[in-house]
Amino acid sequence: MSNTYTIIVADDHPLFRAALTQAIGTQVDGADVLEAEHLQHLEHQMRSEVDLVLLDLHMPGANGFSGLIYLRTHFPSVPVVVVSGNEQPSVIHRAMHFGAAGFIPKSSSMTDIIDAVKTILNGGQWVPPDLPAADQAMDAQDSKFADQLASLTPQQFKVMVMLTEGLLNKQIAYELSVSEATIKAHVTAILRKLGVYSRTQAVIMAGRLRIEHPQDEAIK
Structure with missing residues (x-):
């Protein structure tokens, strides 16, 4: 596994984006952190070799899960972690079902966020540890819809x-x-x-x- 990583922080909130970029840059060894403030900018950044995307669900140019599904459909080899202020269990499960490698609530401590990033860079998945079980019927509907979108x-x-x-x-x-x-x-x-x-x-x-x-x- 490479000792260097290109990571994109895609979030339209400048203060949160800057804080996350700085934290990853200083605490993840070998991390080269890029920023994107809207979906078009993110698409441009994806033209380079990317190892991980941290994606907000409410970026300009995206519509809820559309940005996540777009990335998973057209850049399937790049893991995408959702970082969102919407922490409902149903939202977390749907994000994972639509192909996210992890879901990090924005209320998480920076230590937990960095731990999650390192876990996913090492090939794992990360969700909040107290996440309740998923609704299986909803999963089936989302699977069919995700296939159609793909x-x-x-x-x-x-x-x-x-x-x-x-x-x-x-x-x-x-x-x-x-x-x-x-x-x-x-x-x-x-x-x-x-x-x-x-x-x-x-x-x-x-x-x-x-x-x-x-x-x-x-x-x-």
């Missing part, structure tokens, strides 16, 4: 996420710098691969990727 191309995946955000075809075409006809073709392919017959059904189905932001819960 069949999407990177561009189709981006279009699907934009559909869930309520963007029209012409708006998506503008964002991706392609023609509206190209987006229509992508939408047709997405519907076929998800096994649905309308974009409304696709949006409802893709809603499985959404999770509440911890800040939203705090407001209630």
